[in-house]
Amino acid sequence: MCGIVGYVGAQDAAPILIEGLNRLEYRGYDSAGIAVIQRGQLKVRKVSGRVADLQADLPARFKGAPGIGHTRWATHGEPTVDNAHPHVDSAGRIAVVHNGIIENAEELRAKLQADGVEFTSQTDTETVAHLVAAAFRTGGAEDLEQAVRYALRQVVGAYGIAVVDTEHPDRIVVARNGSPVLLGIGEKEMFVASDVAALVGHTRQVVYLDDGELATITAGGYRTFTLDARSTAKTPSEVDWDVVGAEVGDHAHFLVKEIAEQPRSIERALRGRLDERFNTAHLGGLNLTVREAREFRRVKILGCGSACYAGDLGAQLIEDLARMPATSESASEFRYRNPVVEPDTLYVAVSQSGETVDTLAAVQELQRKGGRVIGIVNVVGSTIARQVDGGIYIHAGPEMSVAATKSFTSTVVAFALLAVHLGRMRDLAPTEGRRILDGLVALPGQIEQILDDEKRTGTIEAVAREIAQRPSVLFIGRRRGWPVAKEGAQKFKEVSYVHAEAYASAELKHGPLALVSPELPTVACVPDDDLHEKNVSTLAEIRARKGPVVALAHRELSAELADRTIVIPQSEPELDPILMSVPLQLLAYHAAVALERDVDRPRNLAKSVTVE
Numbered sequence: 003m004c005g006i007v008g009y010v011g012a013q014d015a016a017p018i019l020i021e022g023l024n025r026l027e028y029r030g031y032d033s034a035g036i037a038v039i040q041r042g043q044l045k046v047r048k049v050s051g052r053v054a055d056l057q058a059d060l061p062a063r064f065k066g067a068p069g070i071g072h073t074r075w076a077t078h079g080e081p082t083v084d085n086a087h088p089h090v091d092s093a094g095r096i097a098v099v100h101n102g103i104i105e106n107a108e109e110l111r112a113k114l115q116a117d118g119v120e121f122t123s124q125t126d127t128e129t130v131a132h133l134v135a136a137a138f139r140t141g142g143a144e145d146l147e148q149a150v151r152y153a154l155r156q157v158v159g160a161y162g163i164a165v166v167d168t169e170h171p172d173r174i175v176v177a178r179n180g181s182p183v184l185l186g187i188g189e190k191e192m193f194v195a196s197d198v199a200a201l202v203g204h205t206r207q208v209v210y211l212d213d214g215e216l217a218t219i220t221a222g223g224y225r226t227f228t229l230d231a232r233s234t235a236k237t238p239s240e241v242d243w244d245v246v247g248a249e250v251g252d253h254a255h256f257l258v259k260e261i262a263e264q265p266r267s268i269e270r271a272l273r274g275r276l277d278e279r280f281n282t283a284h285l286g287g288l289n290l291t292v293r294e295a296r297e298f299r300r301v302k303i304l305g306c307g308s309a310c311y312a313g314d315l316g317a318q319l320i321e322d323l324a325r326m327p328a329t330s331e332s333a334s335e336f337r338y339r340n341p342v343v344e345p346d347t348l349y350v351a352v353s354q355s356g357e358t359v360d361t362l363a364a365v366q367e368l369q370r371k372g373g374r375v376i377g378i379v380n381v382v383g384s385t386i387a388r389q390v391d392g393g394i395y396i397h398a399g400p401e402m403s404v405a406a407t408k409s410f411t412s413t414v415v416a417f418a419l420l421a422v423h424l425g426r427m428r429d430l431a432p433t434e435g436r437r438i439l440d441g442l443v444a445l446p447g448q449i450e451q452i453l454d455d456e457k458r459t460g461t462i463e464a465v466a467r468e469i470a471q472r473p474s475v476l477f478i479g480r481r482r483g484w485p486v487a488k489e490g491a492q493k494f495k496e497v498s499y500v501h502a503e504a505y506a507s508a509e510l511k512h513g514p515l516a517l518v519s520p521e522l523p524t525v526a527c528v529p530d531d532d533l534h535e536k537n538v539s540t541l542a543e544i545r546a547r548k549g550p551v552v553a554l555a556h557r558e559l560s561a562e563l564a565d566r567t568i569v570i571p572q573s574e575p576e577l578d579p580i581l582m583s584v585p586l587q588l589l590a591y592h593a594a595v596a597l598e599r600d601v602d603r604p605r606n607l608a609k610s611v612t613v614e
């Protein structure tokens with residue numbers, strides 16, 4: 003979690019660091035800090051709170067470069083000023099920012115304390131600052147690279163770090179092991195960050211470090227090497243994100259901006275992938291020959307949070323269209339189960355950020371056992387994207403709000419393409435392939451319609467205001483509506499802090515019906531499909547117990563069945579869940595706004611969960 007940014011060049015670092023931290027704040031936001039070298043002296047400023055507080059606290063004379071900055075999501079120690087990064091050695095020479103967890107921090111701390119080092123924080127990171135200083139004092143290091151290598155050889159754990167040294171004021175040394183670090187190449191200046199979002203606006207040329215790699219960056223360039231000082235060769239990549247995608251613009255929040263972007267993000271997910279001639283999908287990045295793809299008998303999908311729920315919908319699409327058994331599971335559970343890995347199963351890892359530690363660990367466990375894993379990922383060049391054997395980039399652009407929206411719908415679109423691709427190699431008829439492709443192409447216009455209807459009528463906002471006042475909300479759905487309900491409940495609770503729970507409609511009788519009363523609103527997915535009558539019976543059961551009902555449906559339901567109907571356009575039945583998800587995103591958004599929540603940065607959460 004946590005974000006790192008660094009700058010070396012002729013400009014003052016502070017404004018660049020603050021801008022980068024603002025873009026990274028979704029990674030963690032309980033404290034923030036920056037350090038710059040000003041005429042051979044280290045200047046450090048830290049706050050407990052947001053980047054905006056840090057910016058407000060920064061004196062005008064906070065000048066100089068290089069500099070490093072950090073926004074934190076606390077793991078070791080409370081989010082106090084002392085525990086905020088950067089951490090500095092006792093002589094005030096070395097400053098360090100760090101993402102990840104140093105597992106042997108206690109042991110290192112005890113050793114350093116025995117040597118007389120005094121600690122000023124409870125963090126694991128501070129040990130690195132003291133170790134780098136000790137490398138110069140007693141370890142025989144002559145330059146910063148050597149000193150950082152000396153320090154890291156003693157460290158066990160995951161890190162992405164950036165280090166500055168007043169004695170080497172022309173450089174930043176960075177290192178990666180399990181926590182992302184990338185270099186941004188500018189004109190006579192260099193940047194470093196944990197996340198590409200911090201670099202948009204400065205450069206599109208980036209270099210991703212691999213685990214076990216370090217780099218020294220100066221205004222003139224960079225050099226990469228390993229812990230045992232062997233040089234490594236890197237090829238810069240081009241980033242396709244633009245600065246507009248990473249800025250809130252005229253919108254009140256990133257969340258509502260990203261909801262509104264979905265027509266365009268879905269178009270990008272489809273671009274170049276529709277094969278009109280054979281009524282299938284082109285997915286060149288899968289790196290699978292037809293023969294290989296046909297040999298798979300099953301599909302297993304792994305992800306966390308919204309990525310997992312998108313995977314639930316993906317599994318249904320693959321079963322429906324490719325007629326292959328498919329299931330989705332939380333990657334965090336899967337990785338600890340000592341899973342049976344089968345050669346005829348195609349594994350799919352889903353991750354917006356491409357950095358979620360549990361999903362990455364699941365991929366690594368699968369690959370260790372010989373499993374073939376493809377990814378459905380948003381962030382190009384991210385760790386999971388580089389770890390998998392092939393995949394589909396969803397090209398949703400930067401998603402800055404913690405709650406996933408456009409990445410969710412674009413992931414489901416990618417699954418629809420994958421399902422058609424696998425299906426058309428098997429028994430999916432060309433006309434059926436065509437039906438789904440036409441349905442996909444129509445989605446952007448239909449989402450526009452949902453957004454326009456809401457602008458015109460304000461129905462969803464009105465419903466949100468009402469149900470936000472209740473202590474709890476139930477979300478229900480059947481078959482494809484069930485993952486929609488899960489994602490709807492997740493969105494609702496994470497941004498509004500109102501308890502929300504999702505149930506498969508048929509399970510209602512097995513427990514939660516006991517909760518139904520005039521106090522508990524139910525949000526129900528009621529698509530016009532072959533299960534419509536069953537859904538209607540469920541609503542009748544709820545209404546018989548005086549439970550308020552908000553229905554998501556393709557036509558207005560009678561007052562006996564629902565107090566309010568949110569009417570949405572109809573797609574192909576397999577794709578309806580994509581459209582149904584959009585009003586539920588708006589419902590969560592408006593409830594959060596009504597309750598004056600921190601919409602884009604819900605308490606205790608972070609966008610990419612890179613620690614266990």
Ligand code: G6P
Nearest residue numbers: 306307308309353354355358406
């Ligand atoms: C966090 C975020 C969720 C997200 C999940 C998986 O919990 O708050 O919105 O769905 O991580 O993230 P990923 O980047 O792997 O999709």
